[in-house]
Amino acid sequence: MRCGATLAAMNERLYTDLTGWYLLLDPTEDHHEEATVFAAALRSAVVGDCATLLELGAGAGNNAHFLRDSFACTLVDASPDMLALSAARLPDCAHLLGDMRTLRLDRLFDAVLIHDALSYLCASADLDATARTEAVHLRPGGAAVLSPDCVRESFVETCDLHAADDGDRALRTMEWAFDPDPSDSEFRTDYSFALRRGAKVEVVHDHHRCGLFSVAEWVACLQGAGLIVELRPRPLEGIEPPHGYWDQLLLARKPMESM
Numbered sequence: 542m543r544c545g546a547t548l549a550a551m552n553e554r555l556y557t558d559l560t561g562w563y564l565l566l567d568p569t570e571d572h573h574e575e576a577t578v579f580a581a582a583l584r585s586a587v588v589g590d591c592a593t594l595l596e597l598g599a600g601a602g603n604n605a606h607f608l609r610d611s612f613a614c615t616l617v618d619a620s621p622d623m624l625a626l627s628a629a630r631l632p633d634c635a636h637l638l639g640d641m642r643t644l645r646l647d648r649l650f651d652a653v654l655i656h657d658a659l660s661y662l663c664a665s666a667d668l669d670a671t672a673r674t675e676a677v678h679l680r681p682g683g684a685a686v687l688s689p690d691c692v693r694e695s696f697v698e699t700c701d702l703h704a705a706d707d708g709d710r711a712l713r714t715m716e717w718a719f720d721p722d723p724s725d726s727e728f729r730t731d732y733s734f735a736l737r738r739g740a741k742v743e744v745v746h747d748h749h750r751c752g753l754f755s756v757a758e759w760v761a762c763l764q765g766a767g768l769i770v771e772l773r774p775r776p777l778e779g780i781e782p783p784h785g786y787w788d789q790l791l792l793a794r795k796p797m798e799s800m
C-alpha cells in the first residue's frame with residue numbers, strides 16, 4: 542500500500558538493487574541498545590498508554606525487531622525493496638510505502654520514531670515537512686523520538702571499513718563521509734562495496750546525498766510544528782572515535798491541549 546502525495550526518488554543502490562546485502566552492512570543486533578533507549582524515552586514522555594508506534598524510514602526493521610513486543614508497530618519507508626525486506630522479517634508489523642515528508646494516514650499514534658533515515662532530509666523545507674508529518678500523526682499527549690546520525694556540530698569527515706560474511710556471500714565496504722561545501726546543508730556519503738558470491742567479486746560505487754543541520758535548526762522545525770522539544774543522551778557504545786555521530790536525540794511531545 543502506498544501512502545502520501547509524493548515518494549522520494551530512490552537513487553541509492555543500497556535501497557534498490559543492493560537491498561539484499563543491507564543486513565550484512567547494518568546487522569540487526571547492533572540496534573538493540575539504541576532501540577531500548579528509544580523505547581524508554583518514548584515511555585517516559587507519552588502521557589497515558591504508549592502502545593502504538595509509527596516508525597518513518599524504518600528500513601529493514603532493525604528498530605522494530607526489538608520494539609514489536611511492546612508496541613503495535615506501523616513501519617513506513619519510501620523504498621519498496623527495503624519495505625519488502627522488513628515485511629518478510631517482521632510479518633506482525635504493518636508495512637506501508639510512503640515518504641516521511643508527505644505521509645498522511647488519517648490515524649493517530651501514541652509514539653513516532655525516526656532514526657537514521659533523517660540523514661536523507663537535505664533541505665530545511667524537508668525538515669519542516671517531516672516535523673509536520675510527526676505532529677499530524679501524534680495524538681495529544683503523544684511523543685516522538687528523532688535520532689539524526691549527525692548534526693552540524695558533531696560532523697567530521699570519516700572513512701570506515703566494514704566486513705561481513707554470510708555463507709558463500711561476503712561484503713567488504715569502505716564508507717566515506719565528507720562535506721565538499723560546508724556553506725550548504727548537505728554532505729556526501731560514498732560507499733565502495735566489494736560484493737563476493739563464491740569466487741566472483743563485483744565492485745559497486747553508491748553515492749548518498751545527506752543533510753547537515755544544527756541542533757538549533759532541528760529544535761526550531763519541531764517547535765514550528767507545535768511540539769515541545771528536549772534533548773536526551775543517545776548511547777554510542779561500540780562506535781570508536783573519530784566519528785561524526787551525535788550523542789543526543791530529540792524527544793518531542795505533543796501538548797495535551799493541542800487539537
Ligand SMILES: C[S@@+](CC[C@H](N)C(=O)[O-])C[C@H]1O[C@@H](n2cnc3c(N)ncnc32)[C@H](O)[C@@H]1O
Nearest residue numbers: 549598600601602603619620623640641658661
Ligand atoms: C539507513 S536506512 C534505515 C535503516 C533502519 N534504521 C534500519 O536499521 O533498518 C534509511 C532508510 O530511509 C529510507 N528513506 C529515505 N528517505 C525517506 C523518506 N523521505 N521517507 C521515507 N523513507 C525514507 C530509505 O529507503 C532507507 O530504507
